[in-house]
Amino acid sequence: MKIVLIGATGHTKYVVNGLKNNYEDEIIGIAPGSAGEDVTPLYQKLKRDYDIKKYEDYQKMLAELEPDVAAVACHFGDHARIAIDVLKQDIDLFVEKPIATTLADLEKVRNAYQASKSRLAAMFGIRYKPWFLTAYRQIKAGAIGEVRLMNAQKSYRLGEREDFYKKRVSYGGTIPWVGSHAIDWMQWLSGKDFKSVYASHSAKSNHNHGELEASALCHFRFEDDVFGSVNIDYLRPAKAPSHDDDRIRIAGTTGVIEVLKEKVYLINDQIDGIREIPLVAAEEIFADFLADLKGEKTCLISAQESFRVTQAALCARNSADQNKVIEF
Amino acid sequence: MKIVLIGATGHTKYVVNGLKNNYEDEIIGIAPGSAGEDVTPLYQKLKRDYDIKKYEDYQKMLAELEPDVAAVACHFGDHARIAIDVLKQDIDLFVEKPIATTLADLEKVRNAYQASKSRLAAMFGIRYKPWFLTAYRQIKAGAIGEVRLMNAQKSYRLGEREDFYKKRVSYGGTIPWVGSHAIDWMQWLSGKDFKSVYASHSAKSNHNHGELEASALCHFRFEDDVFGSVNIDYLRPAKAPSHDDDRIRIAGTTGVIEVLKEKVYLINDQIDGIREIPLVAAEEIFADFLADLKGEKTCLISAQESFRVTQAALCARNSADQNKVIEF
Numbered sequence: 001m002k003i004v005l006i007g008a009t010g011h012t013k014y015v016v017n018g019l020k021n022n023y024e025d026e027i028i029g030i031a032p033g034s035a036g037e038d039v040t041p042l043y044q045k046l047k048r049d050y051d052i053k054k055y056e057d058y059q060k061m062l063a064e065l066e067p068d069v070a071a072v073a074c075h076f077g078d079h080a081r082i083a084i085d086v087l088k089q090d091i092d093l094f095v096e097k098p099i100a101t102t103l104a105d106l107e108k109v110r111n112a113y114q115a116s117k118s119r120l121a122a123m124f125g126i127r128y129k130p131w132f133l134t135a136y137r138q139i140k141a142g143a144i145g146e147v148r149l150m151n152a153q154k155s156y157r158l159g160e161r162e163d164f165y166k167k168r169v170s171y172g173g174t175i176p177w178v179g180s181h182a183i184d185w186m187q188w189l190s191g192k193d194f195k196s197v198y199a200s201h202s203a204k205s206n207h208n209h210g211e212l213e214a215s216a217l218c219h220f221r222f223e224d225d226v227f228g229s230v231n232i233d234y235l236r237p238a239k240a241p242s243h244d245d246d247r248i249r250i251a252g253t254t255g256v257i258e259v260l261k262e263k264v265y266l267i268n269d270q271i272d273g274i275r276e277i278p279l280v281a282a283e284e285i286f287a288d289f290l291a292d293l294k295g296e297k298t299c300l301i302s303a304q305e306s307f308r309v310t311q312a313a314l315c316a317r318n319s320a321d322q323n324k325v326i327e328f
Numbered sequence: 329m330k331i332v333l334i335g336a337t338g339h340t341k342y343v344v345n346g347l348k349n350n351y352e353d354e355i356i357g358i359a360p361g362s363a364g365e366d367v368t369p370l371y372q373k374l375k376r377d378y379d380i381k382k383y384e385d386y387q388k389m390l391a392e393l394e395p396d397v398a399a400v401a402c403h404f405g406d407h408a409r410i411a412i413d414v415l416k417q418d419i420d421l422f423v424e425k426p427i428a429t430t431l432a433d434l435e436k437v438r439n440a441y442q443a444s445k446s447r448l449a450a451m452f453g454i455r456y457k458p459w460f461l462t463a464y465r466q467i468k469a470g471a472i473g474e475v476r477l478m479n480a481q482k483s484y485r486l487g488e489r490e491d492f493y494k495k496r497v498s499y500g501g502t503i504p505w506v507g508s509h510a511i512d513w514m515q516w517l518s519g520k521d522f523k524s525v526y527a528s529h530s531a532k533s534n535h536n537h538g539e540l541e542a543s544a545l546c547h548f549r550f551e552d553d554v555f556g557s558v559n560i561d562y563l564r565p566a567k568a569p570s571h572d573d574d575r576i577r578i579a580g581t582t583g584v585i586e587v588l589k590e591k592v593y594l595i596n597d598q599i600d601g602i603r604e605i606p607l608v609a610a611e612e613i614f615a616d617f618l619a620d621l622k623g624e625k626t627c628l629i630s631a632q633e634s635f636r637v638t639q640a641a642l643c644a645r646n647s648a649d650q651n652k653v654i655e656f
Contacts, residue, residue, distance in 0.1 A: 202553035225530035227545040
């Protein structure tokens with residue numbers, strides 16, 4: 001497969017890591033996706049391993065290189081526009097989340113996807129961490145019965161972010177950028193679809209990051225009276241032992257499983273006390289997507305889920321803006 | 329002080345434990361508060377330590393014994409009616425939460441309180457557990473700066489509950505009964521007042537407990553754009569290592585503190601890594617209330633907080649019933 005990168009922001013490392021020990025597929029081009037984006041450092045790094053060309057205009061790159069796959073990871077407000085350009089050319093699309101930063105743009109991407117021959121996955125790469133994969137397999141194996149209640153957490157260090165984080169128009173909001181991972185876990189782990197959302201967010205204590213929300217809270221109702229919360233913050237101190245503190249706790253009809261500090265704990269009606277579950281191996285999201293494109297397996301993240309989670313995250317952000325319940 | 333018990337349900341142990349090593353104050357009477365409540369086992373137990381009389385009619389007991397303090401802990405739907413009877417006689421009142429199971433009844437109790445000379449505290453006794461007291465003192469000492477985001481948990485084993493739990497009219501709902509503790513922690517630990525609530529609850533998977541909700545989720549907005557969630561469930565398996573799994577995580581402007589598995593963990597801008605905070609000693613809620621009545625100290629739980637948390641819990645339950653945001 002011939003792969004190009006549009007943008008050097010967000011999780012371009014997923015592409016790089018997904019091609020490790022892969023001598024079949026190659027990155028052949030890179031171009032900025034957003035005004036002011038500097039792709040040179042990533043280009044210099046990739047040049048060591050790939051016969052890669054750098055462009056200033058991604059449209060020109062797509063026309064000249066005719067890639068099989070485009071990975072889009074630029075300023076978040078530009079994802080949708082570029083995604084549409086890629087889909088119109090029937091190029092398979094691996095796109096940073098959120099796919100779009102407005103519901104109107106999301107609908108345009110969805111229409112472009114439906115009119116194209118492209119495959120698509122959004123970069124919900126945290127699913128592939130050993131602790132989340134382990135929880136997923138336990139739940140699928142029936143370890144907690146039917147899911148009833150979920151509580152997820154995304155907590156990050158803020159540090160000093162690039163300027164595009166400071167404006168809603170380029171950043172999209174903390175619920176879509178940070179929270180959508182956790183929103184994705186809930187849909188994926190429960191197998192339940194979203195019904196409604198109520199959310200809150202605040203830019204207070206954001207250390208001069210403009211419109212960036214430093215704290216947020218989402219309350220989802222899913223099918224079958226399943227409920228789920230996501231708490232999101234950029235309040236993790238610089239001296240904390242890690243950048244992030246991802247968590248989820250899922251209570252089911254016969255047990256409770258949780259991901260806490262990169263471990264998985266289970267209690268249920270079979271086990272005396274708490275059991276720490278041995279972790280399965282990590283997988284690579286981009287390798288999974290490529291394998292799907294080659295017909296070798298089905299990618300863990302479907303296009304339908306990618307769209308639905310993005311919609312849920314944008315509805316949550318809108319709920320927080322408007323202080324009202326939004327039905328799906 | 330002369331103390332009587334009305335009812336033998338809920339946390340009557342707070343009264344018993346609060347009088348340990350206290351040779352000054354005594355329990356002089358017990359009577360049922362609710363129809364069908366059997367106070368005999370508790371009476372038999374207390375008779376070993378106290379010169380106590382058993383009554384069938386608590387009004388007759390109050391008239392004959394003229395106590396200084398009444399502790400009310402019967403079926404939850406009866407708290408308000410009895411509280412009003414106690415307050416009308418200017419007897420100090422130590423009352424099981426929720427103080428009332430409807431907002432109308434709560435208002436009646438508040439009016440009776442304001443017209444009386446009584447002091448009042450509701451049984452938010454979990455505040456006095458070492459881990460919650462420790463978190464409180466850390467926050468008051470500035471360990472996390474200003475509170476921004478709170479996530480609390482109440483998870484219980486269901487077991488086999490008495491019949492009065494199975495009807496809303498006698499039980500009041502899982503958010504007021506179980507959740508109000510966590511709602512109390514948030515108000516207490518943040519020092520912020522409630523602004524609005526959105527909540528959900530479901531009686532699914534309640535193992536034939538009628539109307540009892542086995543899962544619930546509350547989303548509070550407080551002053552200053554502080555947000556707080558409470559997840560509540562009766563889904564803890566019988567084989568779990570403890571009856572309950574109380575938690576709270578509080579993210580502030582300079583740190584994050586959490587109560588998890590009866591320990592307290594702190595990260596902040598002063599500490600490298602995670603610090604487990606040594607626990608302060610447990611205290612006894614009823615001893616604290618008696619000391620306040622004697623003018624020795626101020627009880628950690630005020631009447632105003634007792635009323636406000638009850639109101640918040642009832643608004644949350646009503647929000648869940650009606651699927652709408654309720655402003656305070």
